[in-house]
Amino acid sequence: MEKLREIVREGRRVGEEDPRRIVHAFKVGVALVLVSSFYYYQPFGPFTDYFGINAMWAVMTVVVVFEFSVGATLSKGLNRGVATLVAGGLALGAHQLASLSGRTIEPILLATFVFVTAALATFVRFFPRVKATFDYGMLIFILTFSLISLSQFRDEEILDLAESRLSTVLVGGVSCILISIFVCPVWAGQDLHSLLISNLDTLSHFLQEFGGEYFEAREYGDIKVVEKRRRNLERYKSVLNSKSDEDTLANFAKWEPPHGKFGFRHPWKQYLVVAALLRQCAHRIDALNSYINSDFQIPIDIKKKLEEPFRRMSLESGKALKEASISLKKMMKSSSYDIHIINSQSASKALSTLLKSGILNDVEPLRMVSLLTTVSLLNDIVHITEKISESVRELASAASFKNKMKPTEPTVSLKKSDSGSIGCAMPINSRDGDHVVTILLSDDDDDTSNNVVDDDTINEKPEDGEIHVDTSCVHGVGMMLEHSLGVRILQI
Numbered sequence: 001m002e003k004l005r006e007i008v009r010e011g012r013r014v015g016e017e018d019p020r021r022i023v024h025a026f027k028v029g030v031a032l033v034l035v036s037s038f039y040y041y042q043p044f045g046p047f048t049d050y051f052g053i054n055a056m057w058a059v060m061t062v063v064v065v066f067e068f069s070v071g072a073t074l075s076k077g078l079n080r081g082v083a084t085l086v087a088g089g090l091a092l093g094a095h096q097l098a099s100l101s102g103r104t105i106e107p108i109l110l111a112t113f114v115f116v117t118a119a120l121a122t123f124v125r126f127f128p129r130v131k132a133t134f135d136y137g138m139l140i141f142i143l144t145f146s147l148i149s150l151s152q153f154r155d156e157e158i159l160d161l162a163e164s165r166l167s168t169v170l171v172g173g174v175s176c177i178l179i180s181i182f183v184c185p186v187w188a189g190q191d192l193h194s195l196l197i198s199n200l201d202t203l204s205h206f207l208q209e210f211g212g213e214y215f216e217a218r219e220y221g222d223i224k225v226v227e228k229r230r231r232n233l234e235r236y237k238s239v240l241n242s243k244s245d246e247d248t249l250a251n252f253a254k255w256e257p258p259h260g261k262f263g264f265r266h267p268w269k270q271y272l273v274v275a276a277l278l279r280q281c282a283h284r285i286d287a288l289n290s291y292i293n294s295d296f297q298i299p300i301d302i303k304k305k306l307e308e309p310f311r312r313m314s315l316e317s318g319k320a321l322k323e324a325s326i327s328l329k330k331m332m333k334s335s336s337y338d339i340h341i342i343n344s345q346s347a348s349k350a351l352s353t354l355l356k357s358g359i360l361n362d363v364e365p366l367r368m369v370s371l372l373t374t375v376s377l378l379n380d381i382v383h384i385t386e387k388i389s390e391s392v393r394e395l396a397s398a399a400s401f402k403n404k405m406k407p408t409e410p411t412v413s414l415k416k417s418d419s420g421s422i423g424c425a426m427p428i429n430s431r432d433g434d435h436v437v438t439i440l441l442s443d444d445d446d447d448t449s450n451n452v453v454d455d456d457t458i459n460e461k462p463e464d465g466e467i468h469v470d471t472s473c474v475h476g477v478g479m480m481l482e483h484s485l486g487v488r489i490l491q492i
Contacts (some may be wrong), residue, residue: 061172071252207318
């Protein structure tokens with residue numbers, strides 16, 4: 001009785017984890033019932049009058065072909081159908097050629113044909129591309145060729161065998177494909193898209209929380225709170241083990257017809273490029289995570305001096321990944337993450353300047369190594385974040401994502417923060433529809449030390465088309481403005 005309860009609990013857990021699994025189970029049942037009806041009723045008359053005795057091939061096709069996603073079902077169905085057709089044709093040719101050689105030589109020739117064909121097909125299965133895409137088809141090819149070639153039937157019976165096998169496989173495969181596509185379809189491409197968004201969000205969450213955790217880890221008194229926060233941060237480990245799922249989903253997505261927002265020849269390979277960069281980032285994060293509660297902590301007073309740029313590097317990198325995630329989720333082109341990348345790079349330079357100032361001269365060597373390793377890992381993450389953002393931009397371009405901003409000519413106003421003069425800029429007519437903005441700065445705007453751009457630095461106001469930019473952020477962000485605003489910057 002306890003075993004039965006355990007099975008029920010496990011079934012409930014599996015169903016709640018992904019309710020589509022329950023629907024898939026019903027779809028397989030419907031497909032089997034549909035194919036079995038050919039055995040009982042022969043609904044198409046003469047075409048299926050012999051179908052009853054060979055119905056097991058159709059049932060077997062449904063059992064082995066019907067997969068969870070549309071792409072996987074199409075992959076197996078088309079592989080099985082084409083392999084059966086090609087192998088059947090070659091087997092008939094081999095059987096016919098062997099029969100011309102006489103009763104004595106015929107079995108020797110047939111055995112030779114089977115040996116050569118099976119050996120070659122088995123060797124081809126080791127080719128990486130074939131193994132990834134056509135492995136199942138090669139397996140069915142070997143099975144069908146051997147079965148038909150070595151059958152001890154007369155020529156007429158061989159033709160009937162080949163025809164019945166092909167027709168039953170066709171009926172079973174078509175039934176699976178139609179039900180998979182039109183009854184609550186599960187798209188591998190959509191799952192891959194969602195998985196990439198989830199991984200971006202997971203890494204973003206860690207990076208946005210890491211700064212606080214690193215500088216406050218020793219301040220928590222409640223051990224349960226510390227453990228809960230640590231488990232929450234360690235969700236990134238799922239990204240480390242996602243390669244097999246991503247490769248499988250990308251392979252199946254290639255077989256799927258256009259659906260939803262995913263058109264024909266959608267750039268699924270670019271998804272794998274982004275996924276590989278995310279795993280690189282996750283490996284750095286995994287190493288970085290081990291230093292949160294390191295026994296070799298630097299003194300509190302030095303830690304406080306490094307806290308601001310340290311936190312900003314991590315926070316801005318996390319925000320950049322979050323913006324990339326939003327871009328993918330909405331399937332819209334965006335350059336919002338450029339702002340956060342520039343901010344993280346600026347914080348990285350500020351931290352480097354602090355370290356070069358001799359602030360660590362009195363720190364013990366082991367504590368210094370621990371800190372410098374953490375800084376090095378965080379710098380790597382900033383660099384990889386930039387690569388991820390660029391890869392997402394390439395994906396958006398290849399997939400023809402919609403533009404986030406309308407191509408209107410904005411008015412740009414510049415104002416200094418708190419104190420100082422206010423400059424202004426007006427758009428100038430330009431060729432090819434590009435916007436040319438002339439920025440007028442006062443003489444006291446030469447200080448380029450502060451080039452950090454906050455989230456509120458650039459605000460689009462659709463009602464009047466006016467954009468306000470703090471002039472303390474103008475220097476060093478020309479390229480960012482060109483990307484995000486679609487303007488060309490002229491500074492005079």
